[in-house]
Amino acid sequence: MNGYALAGTALGALAVAALAVLLLSPDQGPPVPDPVAAARVIADRFTPAELNRADDYRSWARLIGVASLLVQFGTLGFLAFWRGAPMRRLLARLDRRPLLGAMAAGAGISILLALTGLPFDLAAWQLGRDYGLISQDLAPRLLDWLLGILITMIPAAIGALLAMALWRQLKGKFWLLASVLVAVWAVVTTWLWPVVVSPLFNDFDPLPDGPARQEVLRLADRAGVEVGQVYEVDASRRSSTVNAYVNGIGSSKRVVIYDNAIRDLTPSEFKALVGHELGHVKANDLKRGITFALLVIPLGVLFVQFASGAILRRNEDDPRGPALIPVLALTMTLAVFVLQVPGNALSRQVEAKADRYSIHLTGDSQGLVDLQVGLAKANLSDVDPPAVWQFLFGTHPTTFDRIAIAEGARRTQ
Numbered sequence: 519m520n521g522y523a524l525a526g527t528a529l530g531a532l533a534v535a536a537l538a539v540l541l542l543s544p545d546q547g548p549p550v551p552d553p554v555a556a557a558r559v560i561a562d563r564f565t566p567a568e569l570n571r572a573d574d575y576r577s578w579a580r581l582i583g584v585a586s587l588l589v590q591f592g593t594l595g596f597l598a599f600w601r602g603a604p605m606r607r608l609l610a611r612l613d614r615r616p617l618l619g620a621m622a623a624g625a626g627i628s629i630l631l632a633l634t635g636l637p638f639d640l641a642a643w644q645l646g647r648d649y650g651l652i653s654q655d656l657a658p659r660l661l662d663w664l665l666g667i668l669i670t671m672i673p674a675a676i677g678a679l680l681a682m683a684l685w686r687q688l689k690g691k692f693w694l695l696a697s698v699l700v701a702v703w704a705v706v707t708t709w710l711w712p713v714v715v716s717p718l719f720n721d722f723d724p725l726p727d728g729p730a731r732q733e734v735l736r737l738a739d740r741a742g743v744e745v746g747q748v749y750e751v752d753a754s755r756r757s758s759t760v761n762a763y764v765n766g767i768g769s770s771k772r773v774v775i776y777d778n779a780i781r782d783l784t785p786s787e788f789k790a791l792v793g794h795e796l797g798h799v800k801a802n803d804l805k806r807g808i809t810f811a812l813l814v815i816p817l818g819v820l821f822v823q824f825a826s827g828a829i830l831r832r833n834e835d836d837p838r839g840p841a842l843i844p845v846l847a848l849t850m851t852l853a854v855f856v857l858q859v860p861g862n863a864l865s866r867q868v869e870a871k872a873d874r875y876s877i878h879l880t881g882d883s884q885g886l887v888d889l890q891v892g893l894a895k896a897n898l899s900d901v902d903p904p905a906v907w908q909f910l911f912g913t914h915p916t917t918f919d920r921i922a923i924a925e926g927a928r929r930t931q
């Protein structure tokens with residue numbers, strides 16, 4: 519293995535990801551976006567003060583996000599590369615029981631990342647409170663953070679144990695079995711997350727019979743989709759944001775609607791929101807997401823293997839020793855970060871399609887415009903965020919682009 523193999527694998531993984539985006543992106547179909555009308559809507563419906571306030575909030579939030587990311591990578595880079603005497607002693611101690619040592623290293627790294635991330639977590643919380651977006655008090659926020667540590671620590675410890683066992687047994691073939699395990703993990707978490715993890719943070723109640731439930735069932739019937747369960751989640755316990763989502767697969771499939779949405783949206787906005795979620799169900803978008811993951815995982819894991827091997831050699835670490843775990847943590851985080859960029863490009867396409875489907879289903883493009891305006895105001899969204907930010911992190915089209923799609927439909931309605 520040399521530098522060429524590493525670079526080739528990195529480029530190969532990116533090429534597969536780009537190809538997967540092309541293959542899995544849904545055909546958009548009509549309407550053609552109307553950016554001129556969107557600019558008019560934004561000028562009419564938002565005051566300059568509102569736009570400035572959202573811009574202030576989002577600028578601070580982005581700054582906190584970038585700082586947090588840099589500190590996270592800095593921490594992982596330090597653990598992967600620093601080989602001062604205390605680190606050597608620690609690695610030697612972990613090496614006495616390699617598998618247990620790997621578990622401890624995995625758990626320890628996830629705790630350390632949570633600790634170094636805490637100031638940014640609190641800064642984001644304070645910012646949200648200052649702007650009236652977050653209602654949660656400090657104590658429950660810290661409890662959420664502790665719960666978050668527990669939830670990441672357990673898979674981190676088990677993952678580190680498995681990685682160490684495979685690395686020692688399989689050597690150059692590590693990536694083959696590791697890919698399978700990562701893929702299984704991706705599918706199992708999609709399936710179990712809504713039934714195991716989400717309920718730890720919020721209460722989910724089946725949406726009681728009433729106008730909201732009737733509307734969901736009526737639209738689902740018109741769309742010809744099986745929605746699974748319809749839940750209301752008590753999102754208002756943390757924040758005033760308005761949203762809905764679909765998740766789960768098979769028996770855990772569900773539509774989840776924020777209580778804020780049920781309380782605050784007008785009937786036509788609510789229909790637009792539900793229509794969008796039904797668009798995801800209709801187009802099987804969760805399977806699309808999982809397929810993307812399954813396509814990029816093998817070369818992504820091979821890159822992780824090559825990069826980790828290169829760092830271990832550079833450090834002159836024992837190639838079978840516990841230094842593997844911090845090195846893997848760094849290379850995996852890097853791979854996930856980079857592959858998420860094409861993943862987000864796919865997500866934006868999928869979201870644009872769900873908006874188009876919503877207009878098609880409800881026949882009411884004004885409802886979708888009103889919904890986007892309302893969501894942007896309630897969530898203090900940047901209607902037109904910096905292009906670089908949107909490219910790297912945007913999972914949805916911008917508010918501007920979403921209004922442009924809905925406005926485009928008006929011309930044909």
Ligand SMILES: [Zn+2]
Pocket residue numbers: 794795798869872
């Ligand atoms: Zn969506």
